[in-house]
Amino acid sequence: MQAISKISTRALGTLALGLALAVPAAAQFGGPPPPPFTGKPVFAALKGAEGQGSATVVVNPPEGTACYLVNVTHLTDVTAAHIHRGAAGAEGPPVVTLTAPTEGSAGGCATVAADLAQALLASPGDYYVNVHTRAQPNGAIRGQLSGDITRPLTHPK
16 A cells, blocks of 8 residues: 555656646747637638638637637738638628737737627638738738638648
8 A cells, every 4th residue: 555655646746747847838938828718719720822820719708708829920020910700702891809920929818799709609701810911911811710620720831
């Protein structure tokens, strides 16, 4: 019995040490923390002539929030990011302002009206994420939102 107790104590000590080392490493190398996992997530693969990226948005109608994480690559002078109303291939007005991923990633939470939150969840494909740059002020990369987590977020090479 004493051997089991020593093993359990050693295992717990190792686990605690691993967690103590992992948290600062994640903060140092992982960029902004992911959005909190409350509400329902929707996703977008962002594509464009010069860059690519992804967006995860967790919409929580009871809280009136849309928490997000946007990651982009191969873009310079990023100026803005939004969720726009518009089907694939159509342009539409911005409905949620996101923090611009000026250093490659950005995350946060935006306040959204209950009717917009419900619409985002009911028909995510009627909305898209658009990231704007100084050279392409109307949008450098864009992707339709989808509630289908099984759909792969693929990007062109």
